[in-house]
Amino acid sequence: MKYLSALVCASAIATITLSAPAFAAPVTINLWAVDRPDQPAPQLVDDFNASQDEIHVEYRQIQFADLMSDVMRAYAVGKAPDIYAVDVPFNAMLASKGALLDLTDMAETSDVIHVDDYYAGPIASATWDGELYGIPKATNTIALFYNEDMFKAAGIDTPPATWDELLEDARKLNDPSKEVYGLAFSAQASEQGTFQFLPWVQMAGGSWDKVNGPGGVEALTFWKQILDEGLASPDTISRSQWNSMSTFITGNAAMAISGPWELDRLSKEADFNWKLALLPVEKEGGPRSSAIGDYNWVVFKSTKHPEEAFKVLEYMASQDKDMYQRFGQLPAEKDIEIPSTGDAEMDQALKVFQEQLQYAQPRGPSAEWPKVSKAIQNALQAALTGDATPQEALDQAQSQIDKLVN
Amino acid sequence: MTNQSIRNTILIACALALAVIYLFPLYWMYVTAIKTSSEAFASPPIFIPTHAQWQNFVDVWQSRGMGSYLWNSLYIATLSVIVIAALGSGCAYVLARYRSVWIDVGLFLILMLQVLPSSLMVTPIFVGFSQLGILDYPRLATVLAISAKSMPFFVVLVRATFMSVPMELEEAALVDGNSRMGAFFHIVLPLARNGILVSAILIYMQAFGEFVYSKTFISDAMYQPASVGLNTFMGPNTVEWDKIMAYSSIYVTPILAVFVLLQRKIVSGLTSGALK
Amino acid sequence: MRNRLSTLWDGRGFDIILIGVPLAFLILISGAAILYNVIMSFQEVDMFSLGSIIRPFAGLENYKRILSDPQTWPIFGNTLIFVLGSIIGQFVLGFGLALFFQQKFPGSTYIRGLFLVSWVMPGLVAGAIWNWLLSGDFGVINYILIQLGVIDTQIFWRSNPDFALWSVIIANIWLGTSFNMILLSVGLSAIPQDLYEAAALDGAGPLRRFFTITLPMMRATIGALLSLGLIFTLQQFDLFASITNGGPNNASNVAQYWAWQLSFNEFDFAGGATVSVLMIVIVVVAAAFYVRSTRGEVRG
Numbered sequence: 002m003k004y005l006s007a008l009v010c011a012s013a014i015a016t017i018t019l020s021a022p023a024f025a026a027p028v029t030i031n032l033w034a035v036d037r038p039d040q041p042a043p044q045l046v047d048d049f050n051a052s053q054d055e056i057h058v059e060y061r062q063i064q065f066a067d068l069m070s071d072v073m074r075a076y077a078v079g080k081a082p083d084i085y086a087v088d089v090p091f092n093a094m095l096a097s098k099g100a101l102l103d104l105t106d107m108a109e110t111s112d113v114i115h116v117d118d119y120y121a122g123p124i125a126s127a128t129w130d131g132e133l134y135g136i137p138k139a140t141n142t143i144a145l146f147y148n149e150d151m152f153k154a155a156g157i158d159t160p161p162a163t164w165d166e167l168l169e170d171a172r173k174l175n176d177p178s179k180e181v182y183g184l185a186f187s188a189q190a191s192e193q194g195t196f197q198f199l200p201w202v203q204m205a206g207g208s209w210d211k212v213n214g215p216g217g218v219e220a221l222t223f224w225k226q227i228l229d230e231g232l233a234s235p236d237t238i239s240r241s242q243w244n245s246m247s248t249f250i251t252g253n254a255a256m257a258i259s260g261p262w263e264l265d266r267l268s269k270e271a272d273f274n275w276k277l278a279l280l281p282v283e284k285e286g287g288p289r290s291s292a293i294g295d296y297n298w299v300v301f302k303s304t305k306h307p308e309e310a311f312k313v314l315e316y317m318a319s320q321d322k323d324m325y326q327r328f329g330q331l332p333a334e335k336d337i338e339i340p341s342t343g344d345a346e347m348d349q350a351l352k353v354f355q356e357q358l359q360y361a362q363p364r365g366p367s368a369e370w371p372k373v374s375k376a377i378q379n380a381l382q383a384a385l386t387g388d389a390t391p392q393e394a395l396d397q398a399q400s401q402i403d404k405l406v407n
Numbered sequence: 408m409t410n411q412s413i414r415n416t417i418l419i420a421c422a423l424a425l426a427v428i429y430l431f432p433l434y435w436m437y438v439t440a441i442k443t444s445s446e447a448f449a450s451p452p453i454f455i456p457t458h459a460q461w462q463n464f465v466d467v468w469q470s471r472g473m474g475s476y477l478w479n480s481l482y483i484a485t486l487s488v489i490v491i492a493a494l495g496s497g498c499a500y501v502l503a504r505y506r507s508v509w510i511d512v513g514l515f516l517i518l519m520l521q522v523l524p525s526s527l528m529v530t531p532i533f534v535g536f537s538q539l540g541i542l543d544y545p546r547l548a549t550v551l552a553i554s555a556k557s558m559p560f561f562v563v564l565v566r567a568t569f570m571s572v573p574m575e576l577e578e579a580a581l582v583d584g585n586s587r588m589g590a591f592f593h594i595v596l597p598l599a600r601n602g603i604l605v606s607a608i609l610i611y612m613q614a615f616g617e618f619v620y621s622k623t624f625i626s627d628a629m630y631q632p633a634s635v636g637l638n639t640f641m642g643p644n645t646v647e648w649d650k651i652m653a654y655s656s657i658y659v660t661p662i663l664a665v666f667v668l669l670q671r672k673i674v675s676g677l678t679s680g681a682l683k
Numbered sequence: 684m685r686n687r688l689s690t691l692w693d694g695r696g697f698d699i700i701l702i703g704v705p706l707a708f709l710i711l712i713s714g715a716a717i718l719y720n721v722i723m724s725f726q727e728v729d730m731f732s733l734g735s736i737i738r739p740f741a742g743l744e745n746y747k748r749i750l751s752d753p754q755t756w757p758i759f760g761n762t763l764i765f766v767l768g769s770i771i772g773q774f775v776l777g778f779g780l781a782l783f784f785q786q787k788f789p790g791s792t793y794i795r796g797l798f799l800v801s802w803v804m805p806g807l808v809a810g811a812i813w814n815w816l817l818s819g820d821f822g823v824i825n826y827i828l829i830q831l832g833v834i835d836t837q838i839f840w841r842s843n844p845d846f847a848l849w850s851v852i853i854a855n856i857w858l859g860t861s862f863n864m865i866l867l868s869v870g871l872s873a874i875p876q877d878l879y880e881a882a883a884l885d886g887a888g889p890l891r892r893f894f895t896i897t898l899p900m901m902r903a904t905i906g907a908l909l910s911l912g913l914i915f916t917l918q919q920f921d922l923f924a925s926i927t928n929g930g931p932n933n934a935s936n937v938a939q940y941w942a943w944q945l946s947f948n949e950f951d952f953a954g955g956a957t958v959s960v961l962m963i964v965i966v967v968v969a970a971a972f973y974v975r976s977t978r979g980e981v982r983g
Contacts, residue, residue: 035643061626065643070947077734078537098731180450190930235839236819238931243646247448262644270445371949382932386844418788426794432812433800450821497701520713522966524918524939527959531719534734555712563911567903571873586693605869616805634805655808663803667796
């Protein structure tokens, strides 16, 4: 009997010890983003994994160029990740196809994530049909960088505040003999072109779904004038933002329109004084606008662990307070105080970006965003190469947009 | 100076001039590798950088663990070439040996199967491989896809080589009592050796740099080849050109050096008469 | 029984295995992928239905849509210019270089080996370098042309609709020349020297020897090269992605890049598949032409 009970006891212990790890085995959450090893997602994933043992997050880095195609292919064969960082203009498209988990209720009851804390633009980009389908990961926008030394040399005291001033200053600063252009920006036939163009449309009173009204035509005419007068490089229509900004850093452009992702490189490589200004408005007192960039965290509906996935998102959001110091990215919450970096130029730029963010508007949201954006890119290219007038080009784009969204 | 040496001097000068023009992009890769990221965009162009950043090479090697990437490139390229040469040589031989409508159809099919760029083929292959479970072996999946993509190239080239092997030699071997298989392995294949080698080398170099399939099938950085590693310097809004060029200098130079030496042997070996 | 089996190494069966296995392999992978594209071109495809073959049937809708798109014909026209321009350029330069290096001089084979660099360079890197070389403001090509006095003002290769397609063609010629050169070198060195000696004795000049000996003897190599050139040119993708993005205003867009843009930028997979199928149809015609031309080849 003793013998038997010992046996039972031993087997019970064996059962417990054998099955105990199975009970405690962490839930695995797959998380995909573009972030490189030194950027937020993998770092925060490591921190999170180390902080508890109920959830284990597997990180996979995707290349920016494959961000959508990789996830679509994986989804198609039933291997979508649980959590994915979507480029903001595509959030609505994924939501509209029913691929994403509705986060509205979880966000309402969350102690960590409060929708009202965020800037309006990023939240709007994550919202579809009145429901919340994403949590902003970080945010960015564009503003006007200018070369202070060149401004001084040309006798200009303040950065341009209106389109007319921008044009005037660009004319003064433009100096073909020294290979200096007044302005650098990107009108590339890619999402970057749309990203850079829409703020101008919005400042002039148009919008992404109404581009052929006066607002859009004025904006495109203004861009065309800059190019026609040779105030920006003709390669503006084929060059990315990063490559355009490079010409500013080498001193071949006096002003440049780009975003906070350039700050690090500017502080390292620019050997002149530079500053940042809000995008000039169309007329004095006119509405301000800018674009919203960066990513939203979304959860795929196919996930087996929605609650755990949301916990991961809560952890990510809870770390936003250090986003700028640790990674140089702007948190999407408006009230986060960012302490001084000790670099006056960086601090000034940061303040301007934070102000600019209040006026930033999402692209869309639209379920058909890629096609809308393509129509706008085609219009830019047609008008800027002189194949069509701005009005004709935008009429053409509008007729395509009408078919898509109405 | 003799006539001969004058002629040689002129020819060498011409060859070097041509090489300088043709290799300029290679030079530009090396120079950009030691420029800062934005110096590459300076106007007028900087031909000889003043603040050479030599540490770029070391940084890139260490920070990206290039050793493992290069090993994977080697692994994938070697396996692909083996698969292609094993399957493709026989195929090319048959296509060269006969002339009939069926042979025409076969050659035609092989060419047609290679028309679309890999960027358009990769999605269906991904879906198919995933359903067959091949994606669980990502490097193997990549090898299979690369083999399918490059085999037609190999077959067409090697077929041209077999065309220049005299039929009588094979017939003589058959008369001597060899089986078809024996004649193929002992007579025909050795005669076509050089053509097969040149084609295999060209395939090897391409497979070494293959990108689209590798990046789609191989998600684990441990198994990714160097071409995919190159991509880690390209972010949505950042492209570290200096690093990319330093990385590809490290990546390209050794293969180039090896093949400069190898191709000399192979192409000049041909003139010495294996094929006469 | 023994005879049945022995065909595997000594008869028809041997040939059938040699060609059957690779063909089956190719059809299983590439053939299936192409079939998938063909099927998609007759369907309505959603970005998330990529994994299933059963999707709503669309009939010829996709074809009607693509063929009535005003961009279609200019893009296919560009494709033709790109293919012809690239193949002719690569072949002529490659042949010239091959003939040049056929002259024996010290170091000739080493220098020839260096030309393989364009074959080794990763597409992304080659594309980026050509992007800089061809850039308007700081491009080295403009700089050199201006220094040499060939042009007065910069040419905006990538952004001027008149030059954009040619800028990609130039880069593609650079890429393809080495492969043409190396294969033509192999072909050239396989021509027996005594043929030339005999022709020289008969008083044939270099030009005549080229046309009566070199070209006919190289027929198989040239045929193979041109058909491969066609396929490589049609597969060229990286250069478009890194130099012009098919722009400006589609001035340098070609079918293969457009098909990719439709599929992965606009997520119009059916449209992209339709363009791919149209491309294949066109190439089938061209390939039929090549296969016919091989009938005239002489073996041995």
